[in-house]
Amino acid sequence: MQKTMLIDTSRCIGCRACQAACKQWNQLPAEKTEFRGSYENPARFSSITWTKIVFREHEENGKVRWLFAKQGCMHCTEAACIKVCPANAIYRTEFGTVKIDPQRCIGCNYCAANCTYQVIGFDQAANVARKCTFCHDRIANGKEPACAKTCPTGAITYGERADLTALAQQRAAELQKAGYSEANVYGIEELNGLGMIYVLQERPAAYGLLENPRIRLSTVVWDYIFKPVRILVVIAAFFALWVNRGESKKESA
Ligand code: SF4
Ligand code: SF4
Ligand code: SF4
Numbered sequence: 643m644q645k646t647m648l649i650d651t652s653r654c655i656g657c658r659a660c661q662a663a664c665k666q667w668n669q670l671p672a673e674k675t676e677f678r679g680s681y682e683n684p685a686r687f688s689s690i691t692w693t694k695i696v697f698r699e700h701e702e703n704g705k706v707r708w709l710f711a712k713q714g715c716m717h718c719t720e721a722a723c724i725k726v727c728p729a730n731a732i733y734r735t736e737f738g739t740v741k742i743d744p745q746r747c748i749g750c751n752y753c754a755a756n757c758t759y760q761v762i763g764f765d766q767a768a769n770v771a772r773k774c775t776f777c778h779d780r781i782a783n784g785k786e787p788a789c790a791k792t793c794p795t796g797a798i799t800y801g802e803r804a805d806l807t808a809l810a811q812q813r814a815a816e817l818q819k820a821g822y823s824e825a826n827v828y829g830i831e832e833l834n835g836l837g838m839i840y841v842l843q844e845r846p847a848a849y850g851l852l853e854n855p856r857i858r859l860s861t862v863v864w865d866y867i868f869k870p871v872r873i874l875v876v877i878a879a880f881f882a883l884w885v886n887r888g889e890s891k892k893e894s895a
Contacts, residue, residue: 644738644803645781647790648810649712650841651849652817652825653797656681656695656710660789660798664693664714667777667788687714689763692774693789696850711849712789712798715740715761715774716829717837722857723753723762725865731771738803739776739837747771758833758855776837806839813841833857 664670670690675683682697693714700709717739724732724740731746732753742753742762749769754762762773777787785791786800799806810827817825822843829836832855840846846853 643736644837645776646738646801646803646806646837646839647776647787648799648801648806648839648841650797650799650810650813651709651711652813652822652841652843653795654695654710654712655795655797656697656708657794658695659792659794660712661691661694663788663792664774665690667780668692668775687761687763687773689765689772691763692761692772698849700844700848709844709849711840711842711851713759713761713850714838715776716759716833717774717776718758718832718855719834719836720857721833722756722758722861725857725861726752726756728752735776735778737776737778737781739778739781741775741778742771742773744768744770744772756858756861758852758857803835803839810839810841817841817843 665672670692673684673688673691675685678685680697682695684691684694687694693712696711696713698709699706721732721734721740724734728750729746729748731743731748733741733743735741747770749764749771751764751771753771754760754764762771764770765772777785777789780787781800790798790800799809807827807830810830814825814827824842824844826842826845827839828842828846828851829839832852840849840851842849842851
């Protein structure tokens, strides 16, 4: 089973209801933000902002128009975060999505440094990495993700990958006929398939999306060469922590 979301940017009005719904459902607090000359806010993903609307001004033939795209974890098939995590704290769920287990996360932040789309935030208070869960708690109970449920224009559709792939291609063809010559689908081929499929009116770069996402060579090297011994690294780290705590107790006694 491969659950997917189709983000049809041609239907997005930039209202950010999805952004607010994500915060509400996941009980994520607001961030202190500042005006930077754009409605896009906050500037970056964080441990308390798992999705946001990217706002881009697009100029063509002397006319400027807004492009909007909901972005966050792409739930990549080739997921760099899963490959690098030394504690096996990031895994693929029964729905084909990518999830962090906070109980197993050791707070090394290596996933955030290697994420292809830079969407992982670090919760310093809890010492764990956090990101979009694809609303695992909702979909496991037969509900659609909170962001998809909330979108007032139907720009976010939740469903099976095969169905949404066909729908995306059909919608891109409609847009091309309507005069959007660059209309395309993003997320079918990229990283062997993303859990978020986009219908775009313009090239991916116009929305701040990577045109040709690739996993870094260092990630591949880590996965194939160091992964087999990573559990030893984790055990060594915990042993060092345990010894340090013992020493601290002796000193304070
Ligand atoms: S977008 Fe980043 S966090 Fe999400 S699955 Fe891909 S590599 Fe992992
Ligand atoms: S799927 Fe859930 S966690 Fe992910 S962006 Fe949507 S509301 Fe937030
Ligand atoms: S709720 Fe829908 S229309 Fe509003 S910003 Fe999100 S994707 Fe766009």
